[in-house]
Each structure stands twice: as structure tokens, then as C-alpha cells.
Amino acid sequence: MSGGRTDEGATATRTATSDGAVGGASRDHLQLFGSLCGLVFLVNLARVVFAPLVEPLRRAFALSPAEAGLVVTLVWLGSALPRLPTGYLLTRVRRHHVVLVAGGVLTSAAAFTAVAPSAEWLYAGAFSMGLASGPYFLAANPLVSELFPERVGRAIGVHGTASQVAAVGAGPLVGGVLLLADWRTTFWLIAVAAAVSTAAIYLSARGAELPTAGSADRDLLGAVRAQWRIVVTGVAVVGLTGFVWNGLFNFYVTYLVSEGVAESTGRDLLTVAFAAGVPAFLVTGRLADRVAYVPLLLSILAGFIVAVLVLTVTSGFWPLVGASALLGYVIHSLFPAVDTYLLDSLPDRHRGSAYAVFSATMMLIQAAGSVVVGGLNDAGIPFDTVFRGFAIVLTVVLVVLAVLHRGGHLPSGARPGPDPAAAD
Secondary structure, eight states: OTTOOOSHHHHHHOOOOOSSTTTTOOHHHHHHHHHHHHHHHHHHHHHHTHHHHHHHHHHHHTOOHHHHHHHHHHHHHHHHTTHHHHHHHTTTSOHHHHHHHHHHHHHHHHHHHHTOOSHHHHHHHHHHHHHHHHHHHHHHHHHHHHHSTTOHHHHHHHHHHHHHHHHHHHHHHHHHHHHHSOTHHHHHHHHHHHHHHHHHHHHHHHTSOOOOGGGGOOOHHHHHHHHHHHHHHHHHHHHHHHHHHHHHHHTHHHHHHHTTOOHHHHHHHHHHHHHTHHHHHHHHHHHHTTSOHHHHHHHHHHHHHHHHHHHHTOOSHHHHHHHHHHHHHHHHHHHHHHHHHHHHHSOTTTHHHHHHHHHHHHHHHHHTHHHHHHHHHHTTOOHHHHHHHHHHHHHHHHHHHHHHHHTTOSOOOTTTSOOHHHHO
16 A cells, blocks of 8 residues: 555554455454454444334334434434543553443443333433444544554455445345334344354454554544644545435435335335445445545545435436435445545554544534434425535535645645645
């Protein structure tokens, strides 16, 4: 990988390269990576499973659109709030220990949600399930980048693909469960699988020689002061884009039902959008190892704006399949691109802390997407109007970022050349 990290920690953690699946890492690293891919599947499933469950939950608890939006917002809020404290914790605790705690939290939270007797209990359960994902991603993403320092983009892409497979499977899983049982069974299945996966990570990590690249990352505030430009750039690209996507995909089925589409068909189209993200993670992860980061990010943002506008003017089953696939592919290209931009550019002594601040900030912005969309719809504003308005706002963000990039005011990251904000 050309133009990777330049500090001494990155050199110390590099493994011998080969033609292996992810940069020729050791067998121990590959086993741990496989276990992480298993847990990330469940962590992301816990976040996205509420989208195809919106309508069943509305019926079970007599929820309004705004209340249903609050349920899914609480999942993402739960994912956002612990990220900054976790970033500080990671300056004191090894990454894989935090991953294990996240697995335990997910197991308990899924079981708690499965027995919810009221809407208030459901709110607490949704929030608790989100709590598992924030610490997981903060600990696991830097760990993955350090397990495979020669192929950061590819490793992040494969890990992200495992996460995305959960999003693809959420709709069919919920549909299958609802044919045989009720919505509670979905959460019991997640609880059991999370317990098994957490145990697998414990066994894989126990005998592995883990990277020490983050051992010098002990100053959260110092990392933010040194790397604020690249952190702000990442938040600017992902924060509002994620806000729009969060509000859109959590109300995707409800939106399509309001357009005259059957609920089951709406779940299928949501699955199409998530399925398109599987190749997006793989392709963009590899692409991010080869091209300049900022132009790639801005191109993806432009594509997402177009995809949202296309969706709002599309009708008919097959055109909606195409619009859903386009939307899903473009938005899921953004995540491996921005993670590679940050994790490959930040030096070892700042990577975990700076990434934590980025992650916490952008997730707080994203988390409000669903409740805002639900509230606007409750106020009588059609979904099409809401989403077109969001596209206009994103267009303004894109223009501002493009002007700043052209003027040399955005950090370019590690690959194109040295940058004081990225390489410290």
C-alpha cells in the first residue's frame, strides 16, 4: 500500500506481506479477524433490525410515526453517546477487552428488549442495544487497521462487508421470524448468537499476539488538538449524510407504504438497498487503497444526493428496485472510504483517540435523523418533500467542501503526500 502511515508505530506493527486475503497476516490475526467479523454482523444487525420491525412494533405498542422514529433514534443515540467515554477508556484499556464488553452488553440488551411489556421498556431496550455498537466500532475498527497495516482499506472493506450482510439479512430474517413467531423471537436469536460470538472472540484473542501500535495513544485531548482538521473533515462529510440516510432507511418501508407499495414489498426493497452495500464495501475498500481520499469522498457524496432525488421521483416496482440499489450502493461506499481516510492517515499515537472523537460527533448528528423525519411527517410534510429538502442541504455541504478542497484547505490524508494535519 503506497503512502501509508509514516510513524514508527506503523512500521513496528507491519506483518510480512503475501497474497493472502487481507495483506498476508499471521494465522492468529486471521482467526481473530474472522471472530470480529462474526460479532460485527450481530452488532450491526442489532442497529438495523428495527427498520423492518417499525410496522410490527407500531401495531404492538400503538406507536405514532414520531414515536416509532424515537425508537430507532434511541438505537443510534445509544451507539453515539458512549463513544467519547470509550475513546478515553481506550487510552487505558486494550481494544479487544472493549470488544468483549460490547459483546456482553449486546447479549444482555437483546434479551432485555425481547421481554419488553411496554413502549417505555422498548425505548430502553433499543437504547441499550445501541450501547453495544458504539464501543465495538471504536475498538474494533482501529484494531482491524492495525491487524492489517499493509491493506487497511481492504481489511476495513471486508469487516464492513460482514456488517453489511447483517443489514441485508435483517429484512428476510424479520420476515421469516414473523411467519413462524412474533417480533420478540428476533431479539432472542440475537442474544444467543451474540453470546456465542463473544466467546469465540475471547478464545481467538487469548492466544494471539496482538498489535501494540496504539500503546502510545494516551492523550485524548492532545490527539484532537493535533488532528482536528482531519476529524472535522470526516464529520463534515459523514455527519449530515448519515443523518439523511438514518432518517431515510429507518422509514424506508413506511415511506414506500405511503406511496402505495405493499409492506412486504417495502421490506424487500429495503433489503435490496442493503444488499447493494455488500459489493460497495468490498469495491470501495479496495479502491480507497489506490486513489486520493478527498475526491473519492466528495464523489460519493454527490452520488448520494443524486440517488436520493432519483428515489423521490421513482414509481413502479422495477424502477424502485433500481433506485434502491443505487441508493444502497452509494451510501455504503461512504463508510469504508471515510474509515480508511481516517485510520490510514492518523498516526499510531493519535489514531484511537482522534477516531473516537470523530465517531462520537458524527454519530450524535446521525442519531437525530429518524426522529426528525418522523416529526416532520407527523407535522404533515410528505416524505418526498422532506427528502428533497435534505438533498438541497447536502448539495450546499458538497459545494462548500469542494471549494475548500480546491483551495487546499482540506487535509488530503496519508496517500497523496505528507500533510501536517494528517501526519502530525
